[in-house]
Amino acid sequence: MTAAVHADGLVKRYSGMTQDAVSDLSFDIEPGAVIGLLGPNGAGKTTLTKMICGATVPTRGTLEVFGVDPAEPTGAAKRRIGAVHQNGPFDMMLPALDNLRITAAFKGLRWRDIRRQVDDLLAAFGLAGKTGQLAFTLSGGERRRFQVIRALLGDPPLLLLDEPSAGLDVSGRHQVWSLLHDLRRRQGTTILWTSHYVEELERNCRRVLVINHGRLVEFAAPRELAERFGGQVALVRPDRPRDTGELLAVLGRGGPQLRVSVGEGHVEVKGQGTRACLPALLTRAEALGIGIGAVEYRTPSLEDAFLTLVGAGHDG
Structure with missing residues (x-):
């Protein structure tokens, strides 16, 4: 079976740096798994995520998303990825629904083909009555939920989540968790989930990638890590x-x-x-x-x- 994400000897060093941002990372993420990505600030999590998205290329090593280089020019791998970034941009002077339409256009999706999915997601997140509001009038938690909806447009088989629960109250966090688990169960979506809420990863992830100083520290189930190192x-x-x-x-x-x-x-x-x-x-x-x-x-x-x-x- 082709791995959802395959990394072998992955290295990234930025110009002017004296050490690698990512250093000799090797791992495989199986399709349909929910994997946590955990590390202190500066550990290399953002750099790794950018390489998986194809936003930056490795200095050396191999990286594949469903068997394809994510940075290859046709964008075949990128079209299979949805991402919730920590600071996802909105056009603040456009209605929320228009922001979703723009995302759909960038993904090459026809609006009439995904409108039912959009309506279902808006209902699931309690946002059906918010689509006509200008983005700047939405609360931080509402914009965060719209970010998750944008990432889910077109049902990408790989979701990259960077702090998806940031700015959400307890009820909002549980909404996100429930929706993501339902998505994985129904569609076999693979999820790479970064969070500063360690308990969130412990509750929701099959295994956790722990990295520090750009290197892989451990890759195991949360309970195994807790018992071995807690x-x-x-x-x-x-x-x-x-x-x-x-x-x-x-x-x-x-x-x-x-x-x-x-x-x-x-x-x-x-x-x-x-x-x-x-x-x-x-x-x-x-x-x-x-x-x-x-x-x-x-x-x-x-x-x-x-x-x-x-x-x-x-x-x-």
């Missing part, structure tokens, strides 16, 4: 809520392998050494007169694994 998580509750600050100070002396933070009436401890280090730290706390009410261990998350893999100092 470490342990413990919630420690003092007998007296007023002792939470003192408890934080004691548990913070567990060394650099542990990360501690204050929650609502508890101290959260994360890291590979949590189970090994915690008993001695709790004994020290009790010696200082800090009573321990409860200790609860939790299953690690993809976010915990991400911080272990790329470092807690990065914004993911």
Whole structure:
């Protein structure tokens, strides 16, 4: 079976740079998969997405979208891609519906052929009554939903999503998730999904590509990554809520392998050494007169694994 996206030894170095923006990336994305793309700012996510779109070409290596070079002149690969960019442009002085018509024209789609799809998408996103409004009068969340609709015009077999939930409230995010899952189920759409909401990728993606400094760090299922790299998580509750600050100070002396933070009436401890280090730290706390009410261990998350893999100092 031809991969939806195939990368082999992919390298991109921009003129004037001393290091690669993308360095020796190799991976395959199977058709119909929902894959997360996760990495700190500057990791190479945007550069990789641009190469898949055909907006920039690799310095060396191989990149194919359904077996075709995305940068080849006929645009055969580009016509099979829909993209939701983080800052997708609108003509603000045109009605929302005209912005959709312009997108359809750029994609080579006849409006009468896709009008039913447009109406269905507008209804699904609660935007049927907004099409006559000038784009600048729409809220940020409404424009974001129109961006998703634009990407879906013509049913492209590959969707590239860059922060599709940015600017949406909880209900809007769930609308997007539901629609995308329905699209994948009905049409076998392949989705490459970039998000700073790590929990969003954990909930919606079959596997996650983790990249850092342009290199592939891991490519595995979210639960596998969480179990292998997430470490342990413990919630420690003092007998007296007023002792939470003192408890934080004691548990913070567990060394650099542990990360501690204050929650609502508890101290959260994360890291590979949590189970090994915690008993001695709790004994020290009790010696200082800090009573321990409860200790609860939790299953690690993809976010915990991400911080272990790329470092807690990065914004993911």
